[in-house]
Amino acid sequence: MNTGNKSERVLSCLRQEQTCYRKLVVKMREQKAAIAAGNESGLLPIIQESDALIGSIRELDREIERILPEISGSERDSLMAQATPLNDHMQAALREIIALENSCRDILENQKAGISSQMKALRERKPLLKGYGAAAAKDSLFSKNA
Numbered sequence: 459m460n461t462g463n464k465s466e467r468v469l470s471c472l473r474q475e476q477t478c479y480r481k482l483v484v485k486m487r488e489q490k491a492a493i494a495a496g497n498e499s500g501l502l503p504i505i506q507e508s509d510a511l512i513g514s515i516r517e518l519d520r521e522i523e524r525i526l527p528e529i530s531g532s533e534r535d536s537l538m539a540q541a542t543p544l545n546d547h548m549q550a551a552l553r554e555i556i557a558l559e560n561s562c563r564d565i566l567e568n569q570k571a572g573i574s575s576q577m578k579a580l581r582e583r584k585p586l587l588k589g590y591g592a593a594a595a596k597d598s599l600f601s602k603n604a
Contacts, residue, residue, distance in 0.1 A: 472544045475518045479551035486558035
């Protein structure tokens, strides 16, 4: 493979990576909607698809890292200039992904806090309920002959 083909292969990998990041942003939006709606059954397929996209991104990165050392200095400079817009788009997508992840984390933390407060309230009411149960279990103060 000559240097020009290697540069084209790197650009092709970067374009594929950019596509994966775009799809990942869509999946993260779906994940956030599923979490907000409490749709646990729909969440697992979304997470699995996101993991597959992340795996694809990693493979593309490895391919790029394998090819880059074989590219000469001047060709590398030209490649960097061509790759800058793709890199900028991927960084913007990555920032959005991180923001969506943080948003999902916040939603889950709020849900956890709500459940935790409900459990605490139930624990506090439990001794009160035991008191009612003990009164019902006592024998009647009236004689059975009355």
